[in-house]
Amino acid sequence: MFKKKIQIENTVRKLRFNNDEMTQQQLAEEVGVSRQTIVAIEKYKYTPSLDLAFKIALAFDMEIQEVFFINQ
């Protein structure tokens, strides 16, 4: 049985700009992580935990599936 690697993508960068051009630092402070973690998430280099993903979605007042999704 093989494991298919899934690529989780997100719209964090787009959402930041749609939210009065919120900076990475502002988002980081709001969800309680470092700016580097937000940078890594935006570049798809790091997939956040469910807890952090929910916090990010809540920061934009959106549902989690609207922020994070699987690229088929």
Add this chain to the structure above:
Amino acid sequence: MNIKIRNTFAEITGASLAMIWMWLNLTEASLMTIQAVSKVLAQGIGGSIILIIALHIIFNILSSIITGQYEEDIDDERDKIFELYALQVSSAIFGISIVATLVLLGWFNLTIISGLIAITFSGFIASILSLLLKIYLYR
């Protein structure tokens, strides 16, 4: 360079300098007593801790002077994952080194002094390699 990479560099520098100092003080290890060797190793380990703390402070002061802003060191879930990877690597290297040292001690009938030095240095090498892994992950 972000604060994580800077702090990791400080740790690598501190550990490397302590290792070099110990190496220079153990060139005559075969002629030294076990008490003298243990003293050098204990001083090296203690010195490396103090040196790492001092370098952390110096690196951060220099960075604040150069950039003109204070960068807060926040530890989040990503940092914890990287810490865990680094710990796995250092534990594996250190574990293998201890077993190899013990086997070689018996096999080649080496002295306890050689074993002490080998185990201490393998600890430092394991630590440095795990820190290099952290830099690779933070790049």
